[in-house]
Amino acid sequence: MTLSADLEQAGRRRRPRKVVLFVALTVALSVLCCAGGMAAFFLDGLSNDDQTLSTYGCGAGGPLPANGDMPSVSGYNEAQLRNAATIINVGAQLKVPPKGWVIAVATAMQESSLTNHGYLGARNDHDSLGLFQQRPSQGWGTPKQVQDPVYASRKFYQKLLKVRGWEKLPLTDAAQAVQRSAFPDAYAKHEPDAAEIVNLLADGAARAVGASVALACTTMGDVAASGWTAPVKAGLVSGFRTAERPDHQGVDLGASRGDDILAAAAGTVIVSRCDNDSQPPFRCDRDGSPSTPGCGWYVDIKHAGDVITRYCHMLYRPKVGVGQTVAAGQPIGIVGTSGHSSGPHLHFEVHLNGDRSSSGATNPMVWMREQGAPLGTGA
Template identity: 60%
Template sequence: MSIPRPRKIALLVALVATLVLLCCGGSVTALLVGGFNNDDKNANLNASGGGCGKGGPVDPDTQLPRIRPYGPEQIRNAAIIINVGADLKMPPRAWVIAVATAMQESRLNNLGDLGARNDHDSQGLFQQRPSSGWGTAKQVRDPVYAATKFYNKLKTISGWERMSLTRAAQRVQISAYPDAYAKHEPIATQIVNQLADGAANAVGNSVAMLCASAGQIAASGWTLPVGAAVGSGFRTASRPTHQGVDLIAGKQTPISAAASGIVSKVKCDEDHRGRRTCNVDGYPGKGGCGWMVEIQHAGNIMTRYCHMVVKPFVREGQEVTAGEIIGRVGSSGNSSGPHLHFEVHLNNDRSSAGAIDPVKFMREQGTPLGGAG
């Protein structure tokens, strides 16, 4: 018996929803099925923002979530970009890169010819230039066509999956402002998660998605600093001033940058007696972080890595990518044994006022701490 196409789509959604693994407390289905074009205002998008795995079709004109500072038409354009990526079998990391790029280029507006305000002949969501071979002016103003051209160019870039978002976007766009894309990564991640049921929390392809383990980078751009069990937690009753978590790993275990960014601090932290003695094992009550690194990431997020066994492998001002090895686990400073003390701070605030719970934060990025290496 022949199954009608709408029924086939419904069965596919149900099948994948059954097979998909629960990631970080919510399912990661990310299936925007059913194509549409720029003229189809009533097209159905499988855009669920709840992470509950229902993924039912919605009316994009009335039911798409409102994600500040973007309006309904801008969010609809983001949904088109995501849908094209899914149709092309591009992984969710590509969706985040594409949405962030369009945020920078057009604020997710499908711009036409702006006359004197145009950057040369750039038009559309991605400000693609007909004179540079992207297509005709009419074509680049078609969001489906423009997104397809973006993804097809991204595919040709070797190793784009492990690049920082700004580097991957720049390789496609060749922009005069190559560092401008990074600031959009957090909201682009939020948009993908809300429109595609948590897809930015996943690694792998757009159908079979898993949470990231050590060495894998989630679509959010984050990865585990080490694959290790969580020991002492964040601001516990017994340690209320503990501003991070301890990840229990053996001495010399490689430590990865949790996301792409710029190294802002590398030092041997002083102990309570003002000494910088980081090349030896520490002890409880000694004080200080030992050998440590701080990295500033997109969205004014900072991560801190403490108690390394030897001087870190990076220098201040160095650009690092997610997963890049920055040092090795040790027990220097205020430490009772080998582990990585890992902190996450908001607003690039190095003080305790900026610290947040790394367990909750990393789970939201699709990289739950405690994953095996």
Template identity: 65%
Template sequence: MTAGGGVVAAGRRRARRAVALTVVTSTLALFCCAGGAGAFLLTTLGGDSEPTDLTLAAGQCGQGEPVAATGEMPRLDNFGPSQLRNAAVIINIGRQMKVPPRGWVVAIATAIQESRLSNLPYLGARNDHDSLGLFQQRPSQGWGTPAQVRDPAYASRKFYERLLRVDGWQQLPLTDAAQRVQRSAFPDAYAKHEPVATRIVNLLANGAALAAGDAVDPRCAEAGEIAASGWTVPVRAVVGSGFRTASRPGHNGVDLIIGKEKDIHATAAGRVLVSRCDPDHRGALSCDVDGHPGKGGCGWFVDIQHAGGVITRYCHMVRAPFVRAGDTVRAGQVIGKVGSSGNSSGPHLHFEVHLGGLRSSAGAVNPVPFMRERGAPLEGNG
């Protein structure tokens, strides 16, 4: 069968291999002790090096381990040792309180926005009223005494206590969850820090941002289940035709082979850019019928913009999507149903990832490693 402009269906073995986490670059060494005790070694990253992401073998997801908040610390994206020690405190308090790793990402992103992970004193006229510490918490608003809110452990605990009282916080976009706690004058400011907060958690907690559920029972995110990074798989399916293969160099995504009418999930929180019928090669709008190879077009499709200029695309839906341009969606939200409209000869989801805010082919990257590095691997989830 061919689909998505000619998918070659491929069966995949689903056996899970017990292989260790590997690291993308040699600048970071990370070793886990046998027995799950959780010791690790971090080598120093020089200068303003790009943060290192962890990659996973098929079927493996990150597992949080105890974080050392003392001793030598790495440098990451202009975050110095004292800032990363504060991040380690935030993570450790979250672990003690049994907050899922998603909460660690939310907390660190919030602290980056509020203080750049620095324990700020009273800043005089530059200060927002009496805001202090990592989270710019205000003693006058009931957060604690000035000395308490400048204690990183106390401030982290108070943040988590309020976060856990937010209904459905794990499914909310990060910026919404943070705003329910902080009540900031700039409620949209937190989202841009989600990618680097995810990398900090991965770096300091042994890839914990790649896990769904909690750090006690880490697992890869299934469709509709959100990894701590804020990402999930769009469908549980077998990966068919790949990204820009030798036979299909213009194939800017991957085809996920699955039957009609299956739910398609937004892979992360974001805003819908496009939701419409894509014209075929003759310019006709004929998405309410099954397509065929050579017809052209994406059929019914949706583009969603996420934090960090990432755009995801979902093609060949069976009917009009459930969302409209301008809608805000949550990670895991059902946005449509699998079909075979457009340039397709069989039911499947054609899925693309674009970087830099570019919807064109110039921004397209291979979705398989991209999703794996966010704890929501496409391979092995069918």
């Protein structure tokens, strides 16, 4: 699929960090591609990222003990990961759902970089101390108490649980309701890393939903603890930047005509239009073809952390308009085959750093897997 020229320029591309063990999958499929008709190929022709599946569980194994062996995570040392493990274990002991663990870990990332700070002298923010930079003068406890990671984590969760509807709030709003930070939007950027660390330290719990430590993997319509969900429940039919299609900036998911397309995460709609109206005789009110240019009816949504998702080839005009705020899992359109398409499917893209061009595109299979909402699971 080729988008119009305004979607194809400049910017730097950054791929998210990958820190998990993988097992290879090689399966032969008959596929329906954006760029052509039916074709047979093997998944071992896709990129290495598309061939692999995470060995994470779904949280049933429970959290690692904070004094056990820690995995290796780029950017975080052993002491920081032990602090994260403590935060997760306290949440599990209090029977806080895993989404709360992600919120707590992300908050500590912002407040202290997962470091149990004592008094920092001139760099101290008032009398803030510990993992969550809690202030004794504001009733969080004594200086000794708030520098105890177990105590500090418990106090964070106790206040989080008092926030009405916290489970349904965006991470940054839930964290801010507890912390009352002068920088209320700062927590959002830590959400992917926090979910990744919770997955590593708690048997994939960030991809699970539930009200206790007895967890189940997310399915279509469920929202992972990270706040992400699969936009359709359908198998992968064409991968990201394959050898056969190096300019394919997303993945094709073989959903059926008429299936709902869901917002992959909460955000704001920044594009909702037909990509072909400016190029008569091609239009979006009819099925497209391999010779039809553009995305057809499509939507772009901007999420926390300057992440953008794109949903192409909708059957009808999208259900959402520019400027509209959407929730994770909210229906935004219907699967169709408008634009540069040979049959019904969803073309799905993920872009980083607010860059809607091809330079900002990253592999959706890897990104969604790291958010705990893997793509490519069939109906």
